[in-house]
Amino acid sequence: MRGRRSIPLLVALLTLAACGSSKSNTTTSNGSTSSSSGKPTLVISAAASLKKAFTTYGTQFSAASARFSFAGSDMLAAQIEQGVRPDVFASANTKLPAMLYGKGLVDKPVVFAANKLVLAVPAGSSKVKSLADVEKPGTVLVVGTPTVPVGDYTNTVLARLTPAQHRAVLASVKDREPDVTAIVGKLSQGAADAGFLYITDVKATDGKLKAIDLPASLQPRVAYGVAVIKGAPHPSQAQQFVAGLVSGAGRGDLRADGFLPPS
């Protein structure tokens, strides 16, 4: 009787191995083949905060059929460092494209948009009305991990507070999420009272979240950099995509979603 049991067990073990290793990653395959319409497929690794604007731009972009991999910019940069070759990398900061440029992995980056960091709260909640409320014990604050741009900007803001305020806000941090999408999710689920996000993320929720402006003295400079990948499968289309962000249809889509011109 026991001997027979070892076969289903082996199947169970293999199943377990398969289940345990499945991670919900955001990577898209790096396919560079032509799409069915004959246009090449351009793969764009872009910051999660660009999702709405880039998806709109992608449908208008005629030189290629655009396929996006949206995730935290730090995650996308790490993939490129590990040898993943999309055509374009668009980051929510200028630090990561500059770092990749320094390593010879991308062409010279350009700044194509700016954004504003805000304190985002669920629309129906009145628990947090200002930054001071975040310092109160019992407030649940969600921020980005220190390596994702939104978390990096958040740290810049917090570093400008007084040491006592800084400590109080840090005590309210209950969760560090890998990208803005995850922060929006936690806030719109009512799991958190407040989170640091970009103004464009709040606008994209269609009223589910509301934004509390930060004092000008705390506002970090949020600039988005984009670069064509060295050895991109479709360099000319990639350059057209980037050009459209700076001065073409993409610029209009970015402005429509609340992104600011690069300063």
Added chain:
Amino acid sequence: MTCVPTGSYRPPRPSVARTRPLWFALVLALASAVTLAFLFIPVLGIFVNTSVARLVSSLGNPESTDALRLSLETTAIAVAVIALVGTPAAYALATRSFRGKAVLVTVIELPLVLPPAVAGIALLAALGPNGILGGVLKDAHITLVFQTAGVVVAQVFVASPFYLRMAQTAFAGIDRSLLDTSRTLGSTEAGSFARVAIPVALPALTAGLALAWGRALGEFGATLMFAGSLQRVTQTVPLAIYDEFANDFPAALALSAILVIVSAAVLIAVRFVVGTAALGSAGR
């Protein structure tokens, strides 16, 4: 990817083929080699790119050590909960027959095949602040989201079906006459359960717990979506690996290597336990 329930699969014993043509032998050899390479090379990649020194130094990184400690604590609690509640539940399912049992068993096993992200959404929709039980939990002053308890809940949710399935099969496989004899000798049903059923099923129960532990240890998606990620509170080893990927790839590799070693140890231990049991019952 599918996680097929595993209880009753029993392949037919092939008869020895003396007339197997050469080309078929080559197909078998090639398929085996491809399978082995495909499954093994990624694991090998982890170890080729890291070193023992790197492994040891990653144990000095507070983010890694906090994650390891949290993973051990939460999975230990999760496995204890699964054993305490799951053993009687599996016994009830194995020894009772009632209308709708097949449906009930399917519902219990559903988390086996649920994608981690679906498990996370499901837990939020049920136990999150806006979930169907959110109000009840709030009134009872229980918070799970962003708390270590939430990590345990996610682990129990995804891992318990592995144990329930193994335990149910084991209990169902016990010779009825053993339990009946125990009853005629004056034992209560509780007594038979504790003194006959559990000892007889123990090897399978242990193996089931080890599998559940392995699954709980690897839990990622549901934890991130339901419990969040914060060092020392909710950031278990898989979440730390994800975080370190962007930050410090060698550290992520080192943590991954540790998980591979631990998982392999579980696998070997389970095979050992079940193998011994098979030997032990051979002479019966």
